Amino acid sequence: MTSAPVIDVERLNLSYGDFHAVRDLTFHVRRGEFYALLGTNGAGKTSTLEIIEGHRTATSGAVRVFGQSPRARRAVRPRMGIMLQESGFSPDLTVRESVRLIGRLTERTDQVDRVLGVVDLTHKAGTKVSQLSGGEKRRLDFATAVYGTPELIFLDEPTTGLDIQSRDDLWDAVDRLREDGSTVVLTTHYLEEAQQRADRIGLMHKGTFHREGTVADLTRTLPSVIRFTLPVPAPVLPLQATRKNDGKFVVETFALNKDLHTLLGWAQDNAVDLRDLEAGPTRLDDVFRAIGN
Numbered sequence: 438m439t440s441a442p443v444i445d446v447e448r449l450n451l452s453y454g455d456f457h458a459v460r461d462l463t464f465h466v467r468r469g470e471f472y473a474l475l476g477t478n479g480a481g482k483t484s485t486l487e488i489i490e491g492h493r494t495a496t497s498g499a500v501r502v503f504g505q506s507p508r509a510r511r512a513v514r515p516r517m518g519i520m521l522q523e524s525g526f527s528p529d530l531t532v533r534e535s536v537r538l539i540g541r542l543t544e545r546t547d548q549v550d551r552v553l554g555v556v557d558l559t560h561k562a563g564t565k566v567s568q569l570s571g572g573e574k575r576r577l578d579f580a581t582a583v584y585g586t587p588e589l590i591f592l593d594e595p596t597t598g599l600d601i602q603s604r605d606d607l608w609d610a611v612d613r614l615r616e617d618g619s620t621v622v623l624t625t626h627y628l629e630e631a632q633q634r635a636d637r638i639g640l641m642h643k644g645t646f647h648r649e650g651t652v653a654d655l656t657r658t659l660p661s662v663i664r665f666t667l668p669v670p671a672p673v674l675p676l677q678a679t680r681k682n683d684g685k686f687v688v689e690t691f692a693l694n695k696d697l698h699t700l701l702g703w704a705q706d707n708a709v710d711l712r713d714l715e716a717g718p719t720r721l722d723d724v725f726r727a728i729g730n
């Protein structure tokens with residue numbers, strides 16, 4: 438990964454009438470990076486992406502994509518693959534015709550059969566869009582990001598409605614695009630997908646960043662959690678724990694390994710059966726839950 442920025446956003450503002458949807462937002466996405474733009478409902482993610490994609494004009498601020506205005510469509514558009522939440526393919530076109538259309542609209546070159554293979558729709562090539570299942574339509578939407586291996590790919594809730602196999606296939610295809618050097622910008626409410634893959638995350642709330650950084654940056658300020666249930670009666674615990682309404686004990690810690698070691702040693706020494714034991718690093722879900730607290 439080199440450090441050349443593919444996307445530069447400086448003090449971006451967007452108002453819808455009196456409503457200030459994006460507020461002084463600044464961020465950069467580097468070439469080859471996997472950047473996840475996450476946030477609460479109505480945080481301003483779609484509005485921000487629409488400006489970067491050239492679909493909407495900012496109220497103020499500067500946005501550059503490949504060093505150019507996103508409004509310079511002829512220069513910028515062929516280099517971007519945009520998988521929207523709904524691509525709006527005509528219901529009367531076949532899958533093959535739709536994929537061919539992507540080539541014409543994006544001015545990228547590729548082999549239609551290759552793209553059909555990547556999105557696993559070869560067997561549906563002659564089927565009309567209106568006859569596809571929800572998941573198959575979503576895979577056809579994904580073809581817009583795959584066609585011609587664009588340098589910059591936007592994935593807007595890409596796995597919504599996909600079964601596990603199709604999700605895994607989609608992420609495998611994204612991995613291959615990244616191996617070819619593509620930069621990826623993801624929005625999703627499936628936080629685990631971002632946690633597993635994103636190099637950096639911009640976490641939006643009310644039009645601006647609540648936090649920005651790597652997953653480790655975002656999670657390090659919150660404690661890890663150990664949960665378990667105990668048989669009654671049990672000897673006094675070696676750690677400070679809170680007993681929840683469901684009977685589970687919860688230990689919050691910034692020293693997960695050490696405290697887990699202590700707990701397991703105590704259980705063994707006292708022949709205590711630790712039931713339903715769960716322990717793990719802080720998850721992005723917890724960072725989200727802490728927004729506004």
Ligand SMILES: Nc1ncnc2c1ncn2[C@@H]1O[C@H](COP(=O)(O)OP(=O)(O)OP(=O)(O)O)[C@@H](O)[C@H]1O
Nearest residue numbers: 453456458476477478479480481482483484485641
């Ligand atoms: N065309 C519009 N006119 C007026 N307000 C709008 C318009 N589009 C979006 N908004 C408002 O701007 C705010 C940001 O919306 P946006 O769609 O960018 O959020 P989001 O982060 O993508 O949300 P979600 O996760 O719910 O999809 C919301 O409060 C929304 O109601």
